[in-house]
Amino acid sequence: MVFCAIAMSQIGTRAVAKIRAENDHQKLTKAFWGLWYVQALSSIAIIILTLLAVTVFKVEYQIYFYLQIPFLISAMFDISWFYQGLEEFGKVVLRNTVVKLSSVVLIFAFVKSQQDLWIYMLIMSITTMFGSFAFWLSIKRYVDRPVKQFYQFRSVIIAVVTLIVPQAATQIYNSLDKPILNFLNGSATQVGYYDYSQRISTILLGVITSITIVMMPKMASASKESQRLFLKKSLEITTFLAIIFTIIVMINTKEFVPVFFSSQFEPMTAISYFATLRIIFLPIGEVFSNQFALANRRDKDYAIPVIIGAGLSLILNLILDKPYGAVGAMISLLTVEFVVCLLRIYIVRDAYDAKYVFKDFPKFGILAIVTFVIGSLLPNFVPQPYINMTIKSLIISVVYLVIFVLMKFEIANDLKFLIEKIIKRRES
Template identity: 55%
Template sequence: MRRTFLNIVYNAVYQVFLVLVPLITVPYLSRVLGPKTYGIYSSVNNTVQFLMIFCILSLSYIGMRTISRTRTYGTPQELTEAFWGLWYFQGIAGIITILVTVLITSIFHIQYWNYLLLMVPYLISAQVDISWFFQGLADFGRVVLKNTAVKLVSVVLILLWVKSPADLWKYLLIMSVSTMLGSFVFWFDIWRYVGRPVGHFYKFKTTLRSIVILMIPQIATQIYTSLDKPLLGIFQNSTQVAFYDNSQRISNMVLGVITSISLVIMPKMASEGKDEQKVVMKKSLEATVMLGTLFAVIIMANTKQFVPFFFGQKFIPMTPLMFFFTLTIIMIPTGGVFANQFALANHRDKEYAFPVVIGAILELVLSYFLDRHFAAVGAMIAILITEFIVLILRLWVVRDGYDFKYVFHDVPKYFLLALITLIVGMVMPNFIPSAFFNMAAKSIIMLLVYLGLMFMMKFDFNEDIKQLIKNFFKRGKK
């Protein structure tokens, strides 16, 4: 249990680090670039995020699942064949995607084509990204340490070189190249685990079928998580795109922490029996809902002060957007328990795909009608409705694999705690002149209120937390 906890911590740090660099630099960049130029970056960046799925295919899930099972039941040679045979799919797909992207942008000069070319290193980073291998091995500490230095260097370069809206190209180049270098560092350690490259794909027909099945939900997911920004840009100006994109940044950072639970638990679920899976699912769901509701209400209570403090006065119009976007911190990870941890771990790829495909269609329809009339607010409404429907479908399609009453026994209580904590935070006055220290104090008080109420109530999960803390300190004394 302690190893799983440490892996959750390590992977949480890694997921936060993937968004930490833009998060750290946002206060600086939002003031230097301004809403209009930042909106251009958002459109370009999210277009590239969509293209990246054609480079990495579905290997982040297939690879993690396969490596986890091979590590548990296979031989070192089988691990070597699995790694190389899977990465060949990714390597070839990356070459094709990069060539097609460069040719189309160069020949047709589509909108922001020159900025898109600067983001080609991002596509290369996806092509060579083998973090799924280390995640399958549950070796998360190595992943975190190797990327830290690269990310920190990029922050320094941004602060030194990006000084005005005209420096947008420098920012794009720094971000794309640093991400590419971050992916290459994984390769320095691969020889510790696998042998020389093999001359064949890994279970070609089976893997190709899984890639095709899982590519559909990957594309669908990106439609309403990445292409929603360029789509908004078609109907509205880049300023509205900047408001919409930045209003999600804090939520996305927190999502990186919470969804790390799914990334760690999924390999564990893949190697467990059905009886053990039910227990793991219940504990994972409670941890996810607890963290999701806690973070969501703390952000909600601080939004009004946080936006002008963090983003600047020009971004105040996005305050209500950020407030309501925090609901995704609850919905997305909760659905991930049933999609990533259960459906993918048990090779129920079709059940994994169905909800997000429906979500993508719904998002496109809602965006078409709402974006043009209500701008960023309409885009926010569209994504919240979509995420809610996707969550319901994820629970429904795998309903035969779990006991609803058992798994959700304590979940309503967490929502009650969250509501009480939110009310406390909203009525609390700003008693400290400094915005930063006032938000910090309010957050700490809300945290204590939430945890205090939680341990006053009879949650099954409380005992797991107490036991985990006891084991942790016992190990530390040895």
């Protein structure tokens, strides 16, 4: 799917955002069709190669590979990048919501036993495919009939080659880390501990990194002066959310793991505790890469940190996975995420004023430490774990917000204005 999409979520979003700012309908039509042609041709080639490889080499679980071909077809017809470039995020959210709800309903209706694994896979792939088809229902409202040529073919291919490498490299420490752990350590239990310890942080990362999806097209179409302001505001809001989410999860981890995953997973409590730090490292790095570097066509600056991270991940996994299992794999992941974050900040340093952008970061550090210490001292209020975790989370959130307001952060006024705007909309 990575090679079917060929980084079009970045390239397409950026191109469409710039054309939207120019308000040129004809150019928008040429850009959409020209970019999608590249995506379609790449997808067709990948689908054919996948079918040939699975059929000729008669791989294990062959039927399951066939059942997931609709995922590749969905990547071929996925034009969410076009709507993101136009800042039509409502359509993307609606599509994703319908796909998820449909898959859940169908799973409960048709998956009844272990023998229904093939049905589960088919449901997941088919619903995703039809979700991509849904984007095409309203495309006529935005563009005219298909054109006969590619869009800026040479520059697009250079961008694809530049961006596809880091996307493939990212899979090394986001996907291949688990098979590597299993191969070196040989324990499915350790792989389970490592995998499940990231589940909560991954969900929360999806919430925070949505800021990047919204800000990238704004950055791409903004002036240099506006970009500097957007960068600062986006970084501060991202950090604000990342800190509170991290603290809430850390404080509740010891109680949450045995209750939610069962007592069998208690050994992964410490791993899950430290895995939460990803909530800080990853989104802060993405502000400088996915938002800033990509918006300014600094594709190499986007690629270099990820490629270095992939190489570092392989080295650390080879050293740590066998003797330390899940703990070693988590140390490797956190080290890579931290290094990649620092590299993303450093590599585009010439394009922003660090003193201006990081002005409030010492205050964020104090805010995080004080809130974490207070949260760590909270006792268990009731025997029921879920109620207890809810009470703790509410107290931590209130403490965090009170300290945040007292420390007079610059973005406090922005958040106040946003809340007032939401309230006025609801009242009207």
